[in-house]
Amino acid sequence: MSPRRQRVEIVSQLVPILLKRLGEAGRDVALLARRYGLPSDTPSHPTVLAPVEAVRELSELAESVLNDPFVGLHAAPSVPRGSYGVVEFAARNAPDLRGAVGLAVRYHQLLNELVEFSWEAREGGALAVEHRFPGDPLGVGRHGIEFSSAVVLRAMRDAVGKDAYVAPKRIWFAHRRPPDVSELAAFFGTQEIEFGRESNGMLFDAAAMDTPLPQADGALLPILDRHASMLLPASPPPTNVLGRIRQHVRVGLSEGASVEQTAAAMKMSVRTLQRRLGELGTTFQVVLDGVRAEMARQYVEDPRLSLGEVAFLLGYSDARAFLRAFKRWTDESPQQYRKRVLGARSSRRPDP
Structure with a gap:
């Protein structure tokens, strides 16, 4: 057998x-x-x-x-803006497209552990952006591959705004050539398309990569970058179930960290996730509240973050809900907590 x-x-x-x-x-x-x-x-x-x-x-x-025949390609516009949480928000605040791609590559494991996402600098400032499925180049199949590539390019075009147009010089796919490639050429903006490769990717020239992002906020970028770096899996990552659940909740906080998203990241059904938490004597809401309380203290202690930004990073659409929750966690308002903690730090510093 x-x-x-x-x-x-x-x-x-x-x-x-x-x-x-x-x-x-x-x-x-x-x-x-x-x-x-x-x-x-x-x-x-x-x-x-x-x-x-x-x-x-x-x-x-x-x-x-x-x-x-291009069902994957045509599905890409259905992915709403903001679907990639803090990784997307950080990338959108990079100064140019090259910086945005660099951030996306750095934090891609926060989005999907199965797919490898990478970039490679080429001659003359060109940049190759690739994604692959380890062990099986075809991975999710032709339509899944075209969907993923289209989503990446659409996000790049959205980031540079309507006054600029970004198109790769060349694209390549792991799947076989379909009978008609006209829609691929039209969407990606190039006639140079290769098939049967070990990975899927796009090659951009230096001019495309140096395109500035009009909505970038230089002050917000280091905050989002720091937040994303805090969410990267611990080394070594937690091995117990509760530790892994808490880690996935941290990653999904800015998107709301729903039980459905967490179960998907844990590779189990919602029912199984809830049952496992019940066996540990807790619930998803209790875990979510605990992670928010932990992260809230860290964020409020950072004077570079406004309280509105803290509320956003914790997944609150209403800042008032965050203020009420913080008071419940600490018996202090965020302003009082920040003033007390920063004052204590200042008093411990040696005189110059």
Whole structure:
């Protein structure tokens, strides 16, 4: 008997989009979700933890049902701005596109542990941006690959604004050449397209990489950069279940850190996550509140952060809710806490 093949799962944005569109086309979404062990309400979530084969097979089904040979490419615009949390916000505040790509590469493991994202400087200031699926170049299949590449380029174009246009000089994919590449050429803005490579990538010239980002905030960038660096997995990462859950909650705080997002990052169902927490005598809400309280103290102690920025980093859309929570955690307002802590630090400094 051959050994059972290990189930490989990935946090996917494409699967909810595909299931929603298949449902609109009359397909039984609940049945499709059950087939791959997905929640029945998957279309209502921005991401889902899905088997890699589910991404491939649902893409192929959607291509057939929707009669869309570029279903992955066409799904990319459905990803809303802000979907990548602190990594996206930090990248958008880099001075230029080269800096934005550098930040995205540095913190990509906060987004997806299965995909390798890298860059390589080329002659004349050009830059190659690549992503790959270790062990299987085809990874999530043709449509998943084209979706991922399109999402990256769309984010870059969104960052430079309407007054600039960014297009790669050359692109390459791991999958085989489809019968028609005209839509790929039109979207990516290049006729130089290669197939059957070991990775998926785009080559940009120096002029594209040096494009300034019009909405960049030089004062906000170091704050977001520091926040992202604090969220990188510990070395070594926690091995116990509660420690891993807390780590994933930290990463997702600025996006709200929902139980669905955390379960997907943990590669388990929401029901399993809640059961595991119950076995530990706690709940997701208690864990979320505890992580927020811990991070809130660290952020408030940093005088470079305004209280509005602290509220944002903790995932509060309403600053008043943050103020009430901080008072509950510490019996002090954030202003009182900051003044006391910074005053104590100042008193401990030796006289010059």
